[in-house]
Amino acid sequence: MKNIAAASRVKVSADGHGVVSHAGMGLLRELADRTGLSAQVTAALADTYRGPWVYAPGDVFADLAAAVADGADCIDGVGQLCGDREHAFGAKASTTTMWRLVDERIDAAHLPAVRAARAGARAAAWAAGAAPAPGDWLHIDIDATLVIDHSDNKGGATPTWKKSFGHHPLLAFLDRPEIAGGEALAGLLRTGNAGSNTASDHVIVLAQALAALPAAWRPDPRAGDHPDKPKVLVRCDTAGATHTFADACRAAGVGFSFGYPVDWRVQDAVDTLNLAEGWYPAIGTAGGLRDGAWIAEATTLVNLSSWPPGTRLILRKERPHPGAQLRFTDADGMRITAFITDTPPGVVSGQVAGLELRHRQHARVEDRIRELKATGLRNLPCHSFWANAAWLEIALTAADLVTWCRLIGFRTHPGLARTEIATFRYRVLHVAARITRSARQTCLRLDATWRWAAQIATAWQHIRTAFD
Structure with missing residues (x-):
C-alpha cells in the first residue's frame, strides 16, 4: 500500500x-576571570613578551x-570554538597566538609560575564557596595513566609497560564526593617508560599537590597533633607503597593509605586470621554491611618495623565478582587485598571497617582520570615535551573550572x-542563546525551551554573587 502521508518539512x-551556540562556555570563561586566574597567568608570563601584547x-x-572543558582536544579546535563565539564574548587570539603560548611561552622555567597562578585561583574559588566543609579530611588520590601517541615524533613518547607507545603522566586529584569529579591538583608529564612505582615522582607530585591547596x-608538620590543623590523607595503590614516599608523607605532615602487596607474609597472616576467626564484616558507602566482604587488622602478624611508626596493616577478603578469575594469592576462593595506613585507632568512624571503606574509595580516581581524558588529556597535540606539559596544565585547569562551576553555581542542583562531563557539556555548556542589546548593554538570552535554562541562569548569578 502506498503511503500518501506528507512528511512535514522545515x-x-x-x-x-x-x-550563539555553546553559550555556556562563557560561564567557565567568566569564572576564570573572577577567580583571578587570567590576571595571575598574565603576570606569570609577562616577561616572555618583548613589548605590549594584543591579547x-x-x-x-x-x-x-x-574551550578544552567544552570538548576541544587540540589547539586548532580551540581556535574554532573561540572564534565562532567572538560576536558574543569578544575578540579572541588567533590560532597561531594560541600555539605560540603553549609551544614557546609556557616552558619549563614558567610552569611553576603557572601552577602558582592555578593555586591562587583555587584559593579564590574556595573563598567564594567551593571549599570543603571545615574540619573534614582532604583526600588526595595519586595515580598514573597512559596517554597513547600514534606517532614517534613527540618528545618523551616511548614504549610503555603495556606494550603501547606514548606518555605516562602521574596525576593527583582532591576527592570531592559531593559532586561528580574532583579537583585536579597536580600532574607530572613523564615519558612512556617511566616506572609506576617511582618514589621520586610521587614525592614531586605530592609537593605540587600540597602547594596547590590554599x-x-x-598541613603543617610542626603543628603536631593540634586539633585545628588541616587533616590531609594521601591515597595510592601498591605503586605508591614505597618507604621513600611514606617517609615523605610523614615529613610533610600528611597521613597515608597505600595498597600493600599480598606476599607470603600476608598469606600467612590470612591463614592465622582464618584459624582464629578474626574477620569482621566490611561496610558499604551508605554505612550498611557489605555482603560477601570481611576485613581484619594484621598489624601484629606482619613485621612493619621498616615503615614509619604507627603504620597499620589492614586486610580484606571478599567473594570475587561473577566471572572474575582467582589469583594465586587468593585463599579459599576469596579475593585477598591489603593496604597500610598510619591513621591511629579512633580517628575514623567505623574503626577498621571505616579505614577499609576510606581506602576503597580511592578507586574513584579512575573516574577522575577518565573525565580528565575526556577533557583534553586523551591527546597531547604538540611535538615538544614541554609544550605537552603546558597542555597538561591547561587540561588540569579545564577540569578545575568545571569543578568550581559545579560547586559554586550548581550546588543546589545536584x-x-x-553529571559526567559529557552530560554536563550537553546540558550546560552547549546551551544556545540569543544576543540582544538594550540600554547600551549586551544581553545573553538563553533558549527558554531548553530544559535546564533556568538552572543555568541561576548558576550564573550564583557565581557572580559569590565573587562580588
Whole structure:
C-alpha cells in the first residue's frame, strides 16, 4: 500500500543573526576571570613578551582552558570554538597566538609560575564557596595513566609497560564526593617508560599537590597533633607503597593509605586470621554491611618495623565478582587485598571497617582520570615535551573550572552537579542563546525551551554573587 502521508518539512537557511551556540562556555570563561586566574597567568608570563601584547597571555590561557572543558582536544579546535563565539564574548587570539603560548611561552622555567597562578585561583574559588566543609579530611588520590601517541615524533613518547607507545603522566586529584569529579591538583608529564612505582615522582607530585591547596588548608608538620590543623590523607595503590614516599608523607605532615602487596607474609597472616576467626564484616558507602566482604587488622602478624611508626596493616577478603578469575594469592576462593595506613585507632568512624571503606574509595580516581581524558588529556597535540606539559596544565585547569562551576553555581542542583562531563557539556555548556542589546548593554538570552535554562541562569548569578 502506498503511503500518501506528507512528511512535514522545515525550511533551512543560513541567514540567522543574533544567536550563539555553546553559550555556556562563557560561564567557565567568566569564572576564570573572577577567580583571578587570567590576571595571575598574565603576570606569570609577562616577561616572555618583548613589548605590549594584543591579547593578554592570561586571557589566551583562559580561552584555551574553557574551550578544552567544552570538548576541544587540540589547539586548532580551540581556535574554532573561540572564534565562532567572538560576536558574543569578544575578540579572541588567533590560532597561531594560541600555539605560540603553549609551544614557546609556557616552558619549563614558567610552569611553576603557572601552577602558582592555578593555586591562587583555587584559593579564590574556595573563598567564594567551593571549599570543603571545615574540619573534614582532604583526600588526595595519586595515580598514573597512559596517554597513547600514534606517532614517534613527540618528545618523551616511548614504549610503555603495556606494550603501547606514548606518555605516562602521574596525576593527583582532591576527592570531592559531593559532586561528580574532583579537583585536579597536580600532574607530572613523564615519558612512556617511566616506572609506576617511582618514589621520586610521587614525592614531586605530592609537593605540587600540597602547594596547590590554599594556605589555610595545607598541613603543617610542626603543628603536631593540634586539633585545628588541616587533616590531609594521601591515597595510592601498591605503586605508591614505597618507604621513600611514606617517609615523605610523614615529613610533610600528611597521613597515608597505600595498597600493600599480598606476599607470603600476608598469606600467612590470612591463614592465622582464618584459624582464629578474626574477620569482621566490611561496610558499604551508605554505612550498611557489605555482603560477601570481611576485613581484619594484621598489624601484629606482619613485621612493619621498616615503615614509619604507627603504620597499620589492614586486610580484606571478599567473594570475587561473577566471572572474575582467582589469583594465586587468593585463599579459599576469596579475593585477598591489603593496604597500610598510619591513621591511629579512633580517628575514623567505623574503626577498621571505616579505614577499609576510606581506602576503597580511592578507586574513584579512575573516574577522575577518565573525565580528565575526556577533557583534553586523551591527546597531547604538540611535538615538544614541554609544550605537552603546558597542555597538561591547561587540561588540569579545564577540569578545575568545571569543578568550581559545579560547586559554586550548581550546588543546589545536584542533578547537574553530579553529571559526567559529557552530560554536563550537553546540558550546560552547549546551551544556545540569543544576543540582544538594550540600554547600551549586551544581553545573553538563553533558549527558554531548553530544559535546564533556568538552572543555568541561576548558576550564573550564583557565581557572580559569590565573587562580588
